Amino acid sequence: MSDSSQWAIVWVDLAQGPIELDALREATAALDEVGAILAMREEVSGVQSFTSAESPTQRPRLCVYTRPDGIETLHAVVSGLLDSFGLTGSTHAEVRDDEEWKDAWKAFYKPLTFGEHQLLLRPSWIERQPGDPELEVVIDPGRAFGTGLHQTTQLCLHRLCALARHGLSPASVFDLGCGSGVLSMAAARLFDSAARMLAVDIDPEATDTTVENIEDAGLTDRIQVTTGVLEALPTENFDLVVANIRPVVLIPAAPLLRERLAPGATLTVSGILGEELDSVWQAYEAAGFELDTRAGGGRRHLDTWSALDLVLP
Numbered sequence: 080m081s082d083s084s085q086w087a088i089v090w091v092d093l094a095q096g097p098i099e100l101d102a103l104r105e106a107t108a109a110l111d112e113v114g115a116i117l118a119m120r121e122e123v124s125g126v127q128s129f130t131s132a133e134s135p136t137q138r139p140r141l142c143v144y145t146r147p148d149g150i151e152t153l154h155a156v157v158s159g160l161l162d163s164f165g166l167t168g169s170t171h172a173e174v175r176d177d178e179e180w181k182d183a184w185k186a187f188y189k190p191l192t193f194g195e196h197q198l199l200l201r202p203s204w205i206e207r208q209p210g211d212p213e214l215e216v217v218i219d220p221g222r223a224f225g226t227g228l229h230q231t232t233q234l235c236l237h238r239l240c241a242l243a244r245h246g247l248s249p250a251s252v253f254d255l256g257c258g259s260g261v262l263s264m265a266a267a268r269l270f271d272s273a274a275r276m277l278a279v280d281i282d283p284e285a286t287d288t289t290v291e292n293i294e295d296a297g298l299t300d301r302i303q304v305t306t307g308v309l310e311a312l313p314t315e316n317f318d319l320v321v322a323n324i325r326p327v328v329l330i331p332a333a334p335l336l337r338e339r340l341a342p343g344a345t346l347t348v349s350g351i352l353g354e355e356l357d358s359v360w361q362a363y364e365a366a367g368f369e370l371d372t373r374a375g376g377g378r379r380h381l382d383t384w385s386a387l388d389l390v391l392p
Contacts, residue, residue: 085176089153091141094167107139109164112352112383114141116160118229119325119350121258121282122149125188147174191233194240198265214268218261218292231349234379234386235262235321238347242319243269245374249318253339254278255309255332256324256350260289260302266319267301276302279312309335316341323349326359333366340391345371349386356385363389 091113093106114126125144145153150172161168190201192212199215201207207215239262248271254263257278267276278293280286286306293302305312309332318341322329329348340346346368351359356378368389370377376388 085147085174087145087147087150088173088175089143089145089150089157089170090172091143091157091161091170092168093138093140094169095138103138106166109166110139110141110168113157113160113164113166114143115230115383116325117141117143117153117157119231120153120156121284122146122152150174193233193236193265194244197240197243198236198268200236200261200265216261216264216268217296218259218264230381230384231323231351231386232258232261234349234381234384235323235347236265238374238376238379238386238388239265239269239321241374241376242345247319247345249274251315251317251319252276253317253320255320255322255336256280256328257289257304258285258323260292260304262321262323263289263302264293264296264298266321267298270319272301274301277317278302278304279307279309281306281308309339312339314338316344318344320344320346321349322346325350326355329359330362333362333368337366337368337391342391344391345373346389346391347376347386348389349384351385351387353380353383353385356387360387363387367391 091110093110098106111128114128117123118126122145123143127142129140129142143153154170157170185204188202190199190205192199196212197214199212201215201217202219203217252263252266252270252274254260254266254277257263257280260278263276263278278286278289280289283306286304289304293299293304317339320336320340322332322336329350336346348359348363369392371388371390379386379388
């Protein structure tokens, strides 16, 4: 058991040696994608990329903020990701207990506004400002991914806001892979108070964090939280589903999600890198879904990440 006052950093460095400038640019882009995937992990509180403007040939590096008990897992995960992106590199870790490093991750989090000034997402240590949207979700980074900072979560939040502006009034909402519960809480703010909401994650730490967050937000009477896999859930008919999960889970989940959506229901799947989008779409098209182009939906992109907005005819 690690000391709760300690904080840890895992540095990710590319191998040294001669390299052409174009190859270095490709490696830098690939390392950015590695960092984005790491930022989605439960044991990661933030990822910072370092590049040198003064020396364009200097290797970039990643600084991954975590807990001491997450170091061993991250070493293995980073090694696999570097291999999958064709990168050669190494990792080393530091464990710190000084206040400067312990609080450094807070610099990654700032207030974000979604939709047409509909929804504010902010950490508790930043106060509301004049002119902020009336609707807000206050959430601090916890043990589970999902503060709203990551592009995949932002894609889902923008879609929820767009559907609310479009007049959608779902009777039931399903947040699959709820992480910290931010999407469930946003839906509770945006949609009718009578809507039934279910937040599910396979990771008990994620659902524990979700329960804590919805209690802090006063939303325990709105959102039911369950730990488990999709296959074990009842085949209920939901009107709106958001699933912010990687394609390794999304693709086989397509027919299972179809069984849990009401006719005419809308589904947004995120957590998809751009080059993975066609494979995910093929799986959902085969399961009977169509692209949902209402309210600007369909295929949407943010940086290197993508989301699909779907409807069940």
